[in-house]
Amino acid sequence: MINAENQGHLECVGKGWHPLVLPLIEQCEAEDVKVFQVKEKFGGLRFYTDGNTSEKLNHAIDSAEVACAKTCEECGAPGTLRTGGWLKTLCDEHAKGRKDFDHAQD
Numbered sequence: 620m621i622n623a624e625n626q627g628h629l630e631c632v633g634k635g636w637h638p639l640v641l642p643l644i645e646q647c648e649a650e651d652v653k654v655f656q657v658k659e660k661f662g663g664l665r666f667y668t669d670g671n672t673s674e675k676l677n678h679a680i681d682s683a684e685v686a687c688a689k690t691c692e693e694c695g696a697p698g699t700l701r702t703g704g705w706l707k708t709l710c711d712e713h714a715k716g717r718k719d720f721d722h723a724q725d
């Protein structure tokens with residue numbers, strides 16, 4: 620169970636990414652590292668801490684950022700970066716109706 624403040628950080632990104640982000644937050648709590656901000660930017664995960672992270676945690680954050688770039692932020696299915704309008708990493712299902720996706724299907 621993570622603390623309420625960190626739960627708030629977790630909820631700043633879509634549910635599809637929670638399984639990737641939750642272990643990072645748990646590791647931060649285990650290492651007594653403060654999480655400053657968790658957000659989606661340009662379709663990718665950004666995970667900011669106070670910087671007192673172990674090498675192991677740094678690697679975990681890097682891997683999660685790479686993994687999120689290939690994971691639908693809505694549902695966790697394999698996704699790709701969608702570029703029409705605002706950038707977002709989504710699976711085909713959740714990209715439907717977006718301009719870039721519809722054009723790709725023409």
Ligand SMILES: [Zn+2]
Nearest residue numbers: 691694710713
């Ligand atoms: Zn999806």
